[in-house]
Structure formats: C-alpha cells, structure tokens
Amino acid sequence: MEILRYTEQKIVRFLDRVSALQAGAHAQGDSIAALAAIYKLFDTHRETLKALQAPGVDAAVVANHCQVVLGALFQYLPLLGFLHRSKSASNAFELYGPLRSLAAKIIGPDARLILSSEWDFSPLTWVRMLDFPQYVLLGLPASEARNGLLMPLAGHEFGHSVWVRGRYSASLKSTLVDSVILNIRARIVEWTKHFPSLVDETKLPTDLFYVQAWLRAYQSAMLQCEETFCDILGLLLFGTSYLHAFAYLLAPGIPGARSPGYPSIRQRAGYLAELAGADNIDVPNGYVELFNDTPKLSDPDEDFLVSIADTVVHAQLSTLSTAVRDHLAACDYVAPTSVEIEEIAARYALLAPAGTPSSLAALVNAGWRVAVNADIWQEFPQVRARRDDVLNELVIKSAQVLEFTERVTNAS
Amino acid sequence: MPLSAAYLSAPDDGSRANLAMAASLAAIAFDRMARGENASLGEVSKLVEVLKAAIKPQELDETENDSSAPSLLDPVSVELLRRALASTSAPVAPPSIPELSKRIQMSIQRLQKAARITDNVELQSLREFCLVLSQSAQLEMPATLGGVRIPILE
Numbered sequence: 001m002e003i004l005r006y007t008e009q010k011i012v013r014f015l016d017r018v019s020a021l022q023a024g025a026h027a028q029g030d031s032i033a034a035l036a037a038i039y040k041l042f043d044t045h046r047e048t049l050k051a052l053q054a055p056g057v058d059a060a061v062v063a064n065h066c067q068v069v070l071g072a073l074f075q076y077l078p079l080l081g082f083l084h085r086s087k088s089a090s091n092a093f094e095l096y097g098p099l100r101s102l103a104a105k106i107i108g109p110d111a112r113l114i115l116s117s118e119w120d121f122s123p124l125t126w127v128r129m130l131d132f133p134q135y136v137l138l139g140l141p142a143s144e145a146r147n148g149l150l151m152p153l154a155g156h157e158f159g160h161s162v163w164v165r166g167r168y169s170a171s172l173k174s175t176l177v178d179s180v181i182l183n184i185r186a187r188i189v190e191w192t193k194h195f196p197s198l199v200d201e202t203k204l205p206t207d208l209f210y211v212q213a214w215l216r217a218y219q220s221a222m223l224q225c226e227e228t229f230c231d232i233l234g235l236l237l238f239g240t241s242y243l244h245a246f247a248y249l250l251a252p253g254i255p256g257a258r259s260p261g262y263p264s265i266r267q268r269a270g271y272l273a274e275l276a277g278a279d280n281i282d283v284p285n286g287y288v289e290l291f292n293d294t295p296k297l298s299d300p301d302e303d304f305l306v307s308i309a310d311t312v313v314h315a316q317l318s319t320l321s322t323a324v325r326d327h328l329a330a331c332d333y334v335a336p337t338s339v340e341i342e343e344i345a346a347r348y349a350l351l352a353p354a355g356t357p358s359s360l361a362a363l364v365n366a367g368w369r370v371a372v373n374a375d376i377w378q379e380f381p382q383v384r385a386r387r388d389d390v391l392n393e394l395v396i397k398s399a400q401v402l403e404f405t406e407r408v409t410n411a412s
Numbered sequence: 413m414p415l416s417a418a419y420l421s422a423p424d425d426g427s428r429a430n431l432a433m434a435a436s437l438a439a440i441a442f443d444r445m446a447r448g449e450n451a452s453l454g455e456v457s458k459l460v461e462v463l464k465a466a467i468k469p470q471e472l473d474e475t476e477n478d479s480s481a482p483s484l485l486d487p488v489s490v491e492l493l494r495r496a497l498a499s500t501s502a503p504v505a506p507p508s509i510p511e512l513s514k515r516i517q518m519s520i521q522r523l524q525k526a527a528r529i530t531d532n533v534e535l536q537s538l539r540e541f542c543l544v545l546s547q548s549a550q551l552e553m554p555a556t557l558g559g560v561r562i563p564i565l566e
Contacts, residue, residue, distance in 0.1 A: 052440070061436075061443045064543050068436045071550060122563035153564060160562055206510065208494060250565050262565065 007066040008049045010073055014080075015042055021084055027093045030100075030112040030135070031086050037132055038076060045069050079126065082137055086116040092146045094396045097403035098360050099154055103136055105331055106237070107161045110134045117145035123249070125157035127164055136161050144249070148395035149371060151364050152238035152245040159230030162327060168229060169222055172316070176225070179312040180217045181205055187308070194301045216260070216302065220309035223261035225316055228271055232324045235272055239335060240282045241365040243272060244372070251290040258294040260306045263313060266291040275321055284372075336362035344398070345369040348391065349376060351383065354398035356405055363398040367391060431492075434459040435546035438523070442539035446532055456526045459542065463493075463520055493519075496545040 018039045026032050049069065052062050085091075092115075100113045111134060118124065118139035126137035138157050144150055163169070181204050184191050192199045195213050204210050234242040246269075253265040263271065269291045276283045297303040336359050344354040344366035357363045370376050370391055377384045437455035444451035493516050522538060529535055 048437070048440070056447050057440075058443045058446075058539065060543055061439050061539065064546055065436045065440060067550065068432050068546060071432065120563065122565050124563040127562060156564055157562075208512070254565060265565065 003066050004049060004052055004062055007069055008046060011042055011046045011049065011069065014073055014077070015039060015046070017080060018042070021080065024087060026087060027091075028086055028096055028114055031083050031114050033112065034114060034132065034135055035083060038079070042072075042076070045072065079137070082116050082118070082126070082139065083114065085118060086114050088117050088142075090117040090142055090145050091115055092148065092396060094400050094403075095148065095151060098399050098406070099138070099151070101403075101406055102154070102237075102360055103158055103161075105333065106158050106233075106328075107136060108134075108165060111136055111161065113138065115140070115145075117142040121249075123150070123153045123157060125160050127160040133164070141249075146392070146396070148392050148399060149241070149364060149367050150245045150249060151360055151395075151399075152234055152242040153249065155234030155237040155242060156230045156246075158237075159233035159324075160226065162233060163226050163229055166323075166327065168323060169226065172222065172225060172319075175316070175319075176218055176221050176312060179315060180214055180221060180308060183308045183311050184214060184217075190304060194304050214305065214308075217305040217308040217312070220260040220306050221312040224263050224309060224313040225320060227262050228268070228313060228317070229320045229324060231268060231272055232275060232321050233327075235276060235281065236279070236324055236328055236335070237333070238361045239365055240276070240284070241361065241368045243276065243281075243284060243287060244368045245364075246272070247284070247287065247290050252292045253294065257297055260297070260302065260309070263310065264294045266293045267310070271317060275317070278321075334359075336365065341365045341369065348394050351377075351380070351390070351394070353394050353401055355401070357398055357402045360399065360402065363395060363402065367395040370394075431459075431462050431549035432546050434462045435542045435549060439539050439542035439546060442526070442535050442542060445526075445529070446535040446539060453527055456523055460520060460523050463516075463523075492548050493545070495548045495551075496541060499544040499548075 018035055022032070022035045022039070048065070052065060096113070096115055099115065100111075103111045103113045113136050116137070116139045119142055120139065121141045121143075123141065124139045126135075126139075136158065138154055140147075140150065140153075184204060185201055188201050191201075198210050198213055200207075204214070231246075234246070238245075250265060251269075258264045262268070266288065269288045273283045273287050275281075297306060340358060340362050344357060344363055347354055348366055348370045354363045354366070371388075377387055377390075383390050434455070438459040441451040441453060441455045494512055497512070497515050497519065519541065522534075522541075526538065529538070
C-alpha cells in the first residue's frame with residue numbers, strides 16, 4: 001500500500017519542520033508550547049499509520065484514514081506558517097504582554113496568545129482548534145502589524161474565542177431556526193418563487209428537503225451572529241477606538257460581493273453605531289456613510305436566503321449585546337473613563353507616553369483622540385511632519401509602561 | 413444545491429469538527445475487532461461523545477415526542493448523519509426529522525454496546541457506518557479538522 005507509506009513519509013517531514021521551528025528563538029512563550037503540542041499530535045498520527053501496516057487491515061479503512069490525516073496536514077501546515085511568522089521582527093512584541101493579559105481576563109486565565117504578522121490584509125484569528133482550544137492565534141496584516149492604534153481589532157478576534165467557549169451558538173440555535181422559519185412564512189410567496197417544488201409551508205420545520213433548502217439561511221444567520229457578537233465585544237472593550245480602527249482598516253469596504261457569513265460592511269457599521277449610541281460611546285460624525293453598500297448576490301436564491309438571515313440577525317442585536325455585556329461584567333471588565341483617556345491624550349500632546357495607564361483601551365483611545373486632532377503638535381513642525389509614526393511610538397511605549405505596571409502590581 | 417465554502421467553514425460549536433478523525437479511528441478499532449484482534453474502545457467512546465455533543469440525544473427524545481418541534485436539532489448535524497445513515501441502511505422515507513432522530517439515537521446505542529459485540533457482521537456494519545460518517549464529515553467541513561481561520565472581513 002504505497003499510499004500508506006507516502007502518508008507516513010509526509011507526516012515524518014512535517015514533524016521535521018516542527019522540530020526545525022522549535023529550534024529557533026521565540027519571543028512569545030506560548031508558541032513554544034504550541035509547537036510541542038503539534039509535534040505530539042502528529043507523532044500520534046504517525047503511530048496510528050504504523051499500526052495500519054499490519055496484514056489484513058481493510059483497504060477502505062486505510063484509505064479513509066490516510067485522507068483524514070492528509071486533511072490534518074492541509075490544516076496544520078498553515079498553522080506552522082503562522083508560528084513561523086510569529087517570530088518575525090515585524091511583530092509589535094511590545095504589545096504582546098498587555099494583549100495576553102487582556103486575553104486572559106476576557107477569554108479565560110488559561111488562554112494562550114500568539115501574535116503574528118500575516119500576509120493577509122484582513123486581521124484574522126484561528127479558533128475552534130479542537131486539539132488546542134486554549135490557544136488564540138491573532139494575525140495582523142504585516143504592513144500594519146506595528147500599528148498600535150489597531151489594537152482594538154484584537155477585541156473582535158478575542159470575541160471568536162469567547163463565542164466558542166461560551167457556546168453561544170448552542171444557545172442561539174433554536175431561536176435562529178425558529179426565526180428563519182418564521183421569516184420564510186412571512187415571505188412565503190417569495191419562497192415559493194425561489195423553491196417552486198417546496199410549496200407546503202407546514203413541512204418547513206420537519207421535511208428534510210425543506211430543511212436542506214433553508215439551511216443556508218440558518219448558517220448565514222449563525223455566522224453573522226458570531227461576527228456581530230465579536231464586533232460588539234470589540235466595541236465595548238475599546239469604545240470609540242474600535243470604531244476608528246475598524247474604519248481605518250476596512251472603510252469603505254472591499255470589492256466584490258459580500259460574504260453571506262458577515263453582515264454587509266455598511267450594516268456592520270450601522271450596528272456598531274446603533275449600539276455605541278445606546279452605550280454613550282462617541283460615534284464619529286458620518287461614521288456609517290464611510291462604508292459603501294454592497295450589491296445583491298448574483299444568485300437570486302442565495303440572495304433571498306441571505307436576506308432572510310439578515311432579518312434574523314437584526315432581530316438578535318439586543319440579545320447579542322446583552323450577552324456581551326453579561327460576559328464583560330462576569331470578567332469584571334471596567335471601561336476606561338473619559339477623564340483617564342483625556343489625561344493620557346494630554347501627555348501624548350506633550351510627546352510623553354502614558355504615566356500609569358490602567359488598560360490598553362485607555363491608551364489606545366487617547367491615541368485616537370490625538371490622531372483625529374487636526375491641530376496636534378503645531379508647535380513642533382519636525383514632529384508634525386512624521387506625526388503618525390511619533391504617535392504610534394507613543395502608544396507602543398505606553399503599552400510597555402502598562403505591561404511594566406501590571407507586572408509590578410502582580411508581583412506585589 | 414451545493415453549499416458554499418463560506419457556510420461550510422462554520423461549525424456551530426466545534427464539536428462536529430473532529431468528527432472525521434474520531435469516526436476514522438473508531439472504524440480502525442472495529443476493523444481490528446472484526447479481524448479478531450484486541451482494540452481499544454477508547455476511540456469508539458470518543459466518537460460517541462462527539463456524536464452526543466453534536467446532536468444532543470436529550471433533544472432527540474423531545475423530538476420523538478413532539479414532531480412539531482423544529483428547533484431542537486442542529487440542521488447541519490442532521491444532514492451529515494442522514495447521509496451516513498442513508499449509505500449504510502434503508503433510506504428514511506418519507507424524509508422526516510423525527511424518524512431520522514430515532515435512527516440516529518439507535519446508531520449511538522449500537523456504538524455504546526461495542527464492547528459486547530462478538531458478531532462479525534455487526535462489527536463490519538459498524539465499521540462501515542463509521543467510515544461513511546468520517547467521509548461525510550470530511551465532505552461537510554474540510555476546513556475544520558484543526559481549526560478555523562476567520563478574517564475580520566471576507
């Protein structure tokens with residue numbers, strides 16, 4: 001069975017790469033543990049493959065397991081790449097300590113964080129790593145990885161881990177299914193145009209042909225709920241600075257049709273503005289208008305189902321917001337006060353980092369106040385000429401002050 | 413009606429994501445037993461746990477008693493298991509969720525009795541069920557064996 005030998009060989013070579021990565025220097029301690037865990041996992045796969053070499057093993061069993069293991073290789077090689085890039089000097093290692101502290105507070109004390117500068121313009125996270133559920137992998141676009149003002153986007157990415165750990169999808173499942181069916185019934189004439197062979201609405205809940213037809217609306221709604229939950233977490237963790245960071249990186253939107261798994265970019269901005277307003281978080285003027293609306297999906301059936309999902313998600317906004325609030329309250333998270341933010345902004349105006357910041361949110365909100373102040377540093381023309389870089393250095397330096405302060409506090 | 417990758421890369425709670433691996437390892441265990449060798453039933457137990465987490469048997473009981481309760485099952489898990497059952501047993505006709513729920517429940521019970529099974533035909537049947545389940549899970553969620561990569565915007 002050559003396929004078995006080849007599969008084992010691929011595992012051996014994969015393990016060689018893990019070993020090579022383990023040998024290098026690591027600024028983030030959690031990546032060392034991650035590499036060790038990945039090695040152990042694939043070593044187990046190697047042992048299982050060896051056992052399959054015994055005579056008489058069913059050929060279909062072997063073929064299937066080789067395919068499953070090959071799938072694992074497809075999954076984990078990009079993760080190895082992530083761990084490789086986490087060692088790059090383009091990462092803002094100064095932010096690692098404070099972000100790890102925040103992750104432990106918001107996600108759980110056992111949370112392990114790995115930051116990486118990625119060759120993908122969208123910040124991203126890896127979640128649902130069933131073999132390593134405690135890990136949070138946070139990737140920032142390489143060209144922006146040292147931009148301290150984008151730290152609020154980590155709040156969104158942490159949200160995915162909170163979502164998974166809190167099993168929010170399980171608690172929403174019934175509500176979303178009910179809501180999808182309810183909304184289809186409310187638009188039953190449209191439904192029958194899209195699905196002319198499925199016209200008996202009494203069969204919507206129980207007939208598998210009907211379920212298969214509306215499954216996409218349910219899945220789209222669930223994914224959108226998760227993304228919205230994460231946006232709300234980012235907003236409530238980082239306040240106005242989340243709105244600024246989101247707009248800086250993503251406005252006015254990216255070309256192409258929207259993904260069904262996300263609310264449209266303008267809708268996301270609308271949700272954020274709506275919730276910020278209700279929470280007394282300042283919303284920049286004309287915020288929602290910064291984002292373009294996205295065209296309809298080209299497939300009319302899919303567009304109809306996603307429109308059902310959009311309605312379902314909008315109805316869950318309050319529930320999602322309450323869930324995030326409850327979670328943050330359970331974590332004893334306290335948002336920085338406006339006075340504290342103003343004090344730090346005043347220090348930035350004097351070209352000094354924060355003195356004793358209480359949180360990342362405080363120092364990054366102060367950073368954005370300076371960033372949007374058109375008159376800042378008029379009296380320092382040499383500084384003003386490179387204001388963005390100077391401000392970023394102030395924010396990053398302040399993060400180091402925060403880490404030092406936290407360490408001293410923890411030690412005492 | 414194919415499902416797009418955007419949908420497929422989103423398991424509900426992660427419990428289904430390692431189904432492909434768990435089912436494959438259980439198939440290996442049943443294959444060993446069918447060949448008269450000792451096999452650890454730990455892998456079968458793991459599969460049972462994954463299935464229970466994915467479909468919530470207590471909800472199946474409720475569904476059996478109330479065929480009008482549409483929200484108690486995760487439709488993605490149901491579809492995945494329907495495919496596995498359809499390949500290894502008589503098709504469910506008409507395709508109703510309560511009937512399918514009973515069959516899923518029975519399959520879990522069969523797996524739970526694995527330690528006491530000596531009948532080779534039954535062992536081979538369970539091996540086939542696990543194989544098809546593993547293949548079905550791979551078809552449904554190829555991107556979720558190790559983790560899911562989620563960008564902030566796609």
